Amino acid sequence: MYKILEKRELNPTVTFMSIDAPLVARKAQPGQFVILRVDEEGERIPLTVAGYDREKGSVDIIFQIVGATTMKLNSKKQGESIADFVGPLGNPTETEGVKRACIVGGGVGCAIAYPVAKELHDLGCEVTTIAGFRNKDLVILEDEFAAASDRFYRMSDDGSWGEKGVVTAPLHEMLESGERFDVVIAIGPVIMMKFVTLETKKYDQKTIISMNPIMIDGTGMCGCCRLTVTDAEGNRVTKFACVDGPDFDAFTVDFDEAMMRASQYAEFERKARDEECNLLKKAAEVNA
Numbered sequence: 001m002y003k004i005l006e007k008r009e010l011n012p013t014v015t016f017m018s019i020d021a022p023l024v025a026r027k028a029q030p031g032q033f034v035i036l037r038v039d040e041e042g043e044r045i046p047l048t049v050a051g052y053d054r055e056k057g058s059v060d061i062i063f064q065i066v067g068a069t070t071m072k073l074n075s076k077k078q079g080e081s082i083a084d085f086v087g088p089l090g091n092p093t094e095t096e097g098v099k100r101a102c103i104v105g106g107g108v109g110c111a112i113a114y115p116v117a118k119e120l121h122d123l124g125c126e127v128t129t130i131a132g133f134r135n136k137d138l139v140i141l142e143d144e145f146a147a148a149s150d151r152f153y154r155m156s157d158d159g160s161w162g163e164k165g166v167v168t169a170p171l172h173e174m175l176e177s178g179e180r181f182d183v184v185i186a187i188g189p190v191i192m193m194k195f196v197t198l199e200t201k202k203y204d205q206k207t208i209i210s211m212n213p214i215m216i217d218g219t220g221m222c223g224c225c226r227l228t229v230t231d232a233e234g235n236r237v238t239k240f241a242c243v244d245g246p247d248f249d250a251f252t253v254d255f256d257e258a259m260m261r262a263s264q265y266a267e268f269e270r271k272a273r274d275e276e277c278n279l280l281k282k283a284a285e286v287n288a
Contacts, residue, residue, distance in 0.1 A: 001081035002036075005058055010140040014064050014108055015074050016050070022057030024049075024087045030115040031093030031210065031247055034059065037084040038072045045069050046212065046242070048112040049088060059085070062111035062140070090246050093185065093208070095120055102128045102174070102181045103149075104167050104196050106188025107138070112210055113187040114141050114148070121148040128181070129153065130170050132192070136161035167192065168199045175203045183208055186250065194255035207250035211241045211258065228254040 006018040024034060033048045051060035065074050076082065093116050101120050105113030110131050121127045129149040133139050134157045146152050153170040154162025163169070171184070184207045186196040193209040200207040211227060225241040229252040236254070239245065 001083060002085040003081045004076055004078050007076070007078040010062065011138050013066075013138070014062060014111070014140055016060065016062050017073075017076075018058045018060050019082070019085055020057060021059045021085045021087075024059050024085060025052045025054050025057050028052045028059055028088040029092035030095075030119040031112075032088035032090045033212070033246065034061070034085055034087030035089060036061075036073075036082055036086070038069060038076065039083050042072065042083065043069050044084075046089075048210075048212065048246075049115065050111045051115055059087075062108065064108040090242060091244075093119070093210075093247055095123060095125070098123075098125050098182045100126045100128075100181045102130065102171065102184045104130045104132075104171060104184060104186040104188070104192075105145075106132045106167060106186075106192040107134070108140070109188030109192075109210075110141055110145070112212075113185070114144055116185060116187070117145060118148040121150075126150050128174070130155065130167045132156065132167040132188070133161060134158070166195070168195055171196065172199055175200065175205060180205060182206070185210075185247075190255055190259050193250065194259075197250040197253075197255070201251055208247050209250040209253065210246045211248055211253070212246055228257050230254075 003020040004017055005020050008016050010016050028049045030049070033046050035044050035046050037044055047061045047063055049059060050062040052058065063070050063073065065071055073082070098120060103113050103117045117127050117129055127149045128151040129145050130153040131145055132155040136156060139161050155165050155167050155169065156162055158164065184196070184200050184205055186193045186207060187210045197207055197209065223240070226238050227241055227248070228236050229239050229248060231237050231252070239248070
């Protein structure tokens with residue numbers, strides 16, 4: 001069992017937890033993920049490592065409450081435990097030799113983008129961060145990004161936080177003016193990463209994206225997290241986000257196929273979420 005050392009709400013739909021997992025903390029790096037189960041009968045879900053403390057032996061996760069399992073996880077209290085916490089899995093984000101980077105985060109994807117920005121900043125890299133949210137009420141990690149960035153562009157759909165607009169707006173201005181980075185790293189909804197890639201491809205600006213599709217075993221055996229990418233010879237090949245990623249060359253990924261595959265499970269997720277919601281309500285009534 002893995003004890004929840006800390007739990008706090010970052011916004012009404014996003015929760016931070018620090019988990020006692022010394023073996024995972026010892027090896028974890030930015031860009032990697034864990035797979036957890038809330039209880040012995042629960043499903044396995046992947047969550048990106050949002051931070052770690054090797055001395056304390058803790059690993060941080062940040063998750064959005066969108067489905068049955070994240071609802072169940074969010075019902076856990078500080079001091080309680082979860083059944084399984086396996087990792088670190090996947091390949092860490094490549095940071096060696098990067099002197100100028102632009103980190104683009106969208107929504108809860110900012111939880112994945114932050115440790116990458118911090119790692120690069122700690123290594124002496126000049127970090128430009130663009131973070132986008134629907135509105136100010138959904139903003140997370142603002143102070144943390146500010147501390148890890150040389151430049152920090154705040155964007156919101158309604159203009160209630162920073163500038164009104166999408167994350168590609170400041171990126172376009174920088175690239176159009178002649179600025180170049182060793183790498184642009186985009187992390188967020190697939191549709192956001194697609195449009196960031198369409199923008200950077202105009203300028204042949206190297207771009208890395210982090211893919212977090214549905215996963216089960218995290219070892220490449222189940223095949224659920226498969227993606228189609230184009231290799232150096234122009235051939236379409238299958239890759240697995242859990243073992244080949246989660247980072248990929250953005251110019252090679254078939255975003256449309258990835259979005260189509262993710263949407264196939266929407267109805268199953270809705271039903272599971274509704275069932276879990278009803279169970280939690282009944283449990284609350286019993287304990288009231």
